[in-house]
Amino acid sequence: MDKARQYELALQRIRALIEGETDAVALMATIVCELHHGLDHFDWTGFYRVVSPGVLKIGPYQGGHGCLTIPFDKGVCGKCAREARTQLVPDVTQLLYHIACSGSTRSEIVVPVLDAAGRVHAVLDVDSDTLEAFDDTDARCLETVCQWLTPRFLSR
């Protein structure tokens, strides 16, 4: 199955599963689970949440353990949170500020979870053991999923 089809099916499942849900942890855990098991090139999938100004803390994830805290001035996740835009890293060895949680990671994508005012509430981080695993399809689909999040848990 190609990547576009894997996303189509995963996004369909996620939309159905999160229908009516407004709890942030329930939403994030379900999204991470469906993406991680639905996409062949995902080897670590998880959210980091903004818990205080300039600080990201690990949220629901699948894969080996991730770092617990990432300040906004560190790592690809920090850059995503700082700039409020998607970061695509085709080769993590070429990026000095990349934080290596696993030695097997070769490429990475990080997508911001934004509210209507453009404030960052979390980031969705996906790592792959394959070089250049992520492209515009990943960015578009993961941004779509992240856009489903904030209106739900902010409506509580």
Ligand code: SME
């Ligand atoms: N690679 C990330 C750190 C998080 S782990 O990959 C799970 C970064 O550079 O921010």
